Amino acid sequence: MKTEKQKELIHSFLSTLGDETKPIYEELILYLSELGYIPQKQKSAISFKHDLHTKQIAKIGVKSRIPYPFFALRFSACEGYSQRFADIVGAAISKYPKRAAICISGPCRCCAGPPSTHVYSYTFPDGECKTYCGAYALEIPGIAAGDIAEIKKLINEEHEYLVMHEANRE
Numbered sequence: 001m002k003t004e005k006q007k008e009l010i011h012s013f014l015s016t017l018g019d020e021t022k023p024i025y026e027e028l029i030l031y032l033s034e035l036g037y038i039p040q041k042q043k044s045a046i047s048f049k050h051d052l053h054t055k056q057i058a059k060i061g062v063k064s065r066i067p068y069p070f071f072a073l074r075f076s077a078c079e080g081y082s083q084r085f086a087d088i089v090g091a092a093i094s095k096y097p098k099r100a101a102i103c104i105s106g107p108c109r110c111c112a113g114p115p116s117t118h119v120y121s122y123t124f125p126d127g128e129c130k131t132y133c134g135a136y137a138l139e140i141p142g143i144a145a146g147d148i149a150e151i152k153k154l155i156n157e158e159h160e161y162l163v164m165h166e167a168n169r170e
Helices: 006-014 022-034 083-095 145-165
Strands: 037-042 046-052 054-065 068-073 120-123 129-132
Touching: 006 022, 006 037, 006 046, 006 054, 022 037, 022 054, 037 054, 037 145, 046 145, 054 129, 054 145, 068 145, 083 129, 083 145, 120 145
Parallel strands: none
Antiparallel strands: 037 046, 046 054, 054 068, 120 129
């Protein structure tokens, strides 16, 4: 992290977590930091963006109704992720059907690169394939220590895509 204000922002968030959850979030925050992502206050959450592009790759915070931490990740440019992450995509498509990826059939004003490389897609049990806008970070419910390796892989893959396609984009 770059400034004292950013360090305090992260410290404040981590201080709300329990002994089981805190190390998981610390490790993910450190990894994002190592890749150059900077924490920024965004309403009641913390968003992570890079100096090379304006896209949010991750978002953390605490849900207020029933206080529990959340981690959301943009992984739309990633391939070969586990069924757990595929199910997260399917759940997002079902919950927010109006966030379908419109760039598949027309120009994209949000993301660079061919649309097929930066949208979420999911094939439902009935065989129907639907898409979801790749500009959104999707909440990963109940993250645990066993998820860290895959989350880091997804962060890295999305980071490489964003730097390649979004860096220095007007």
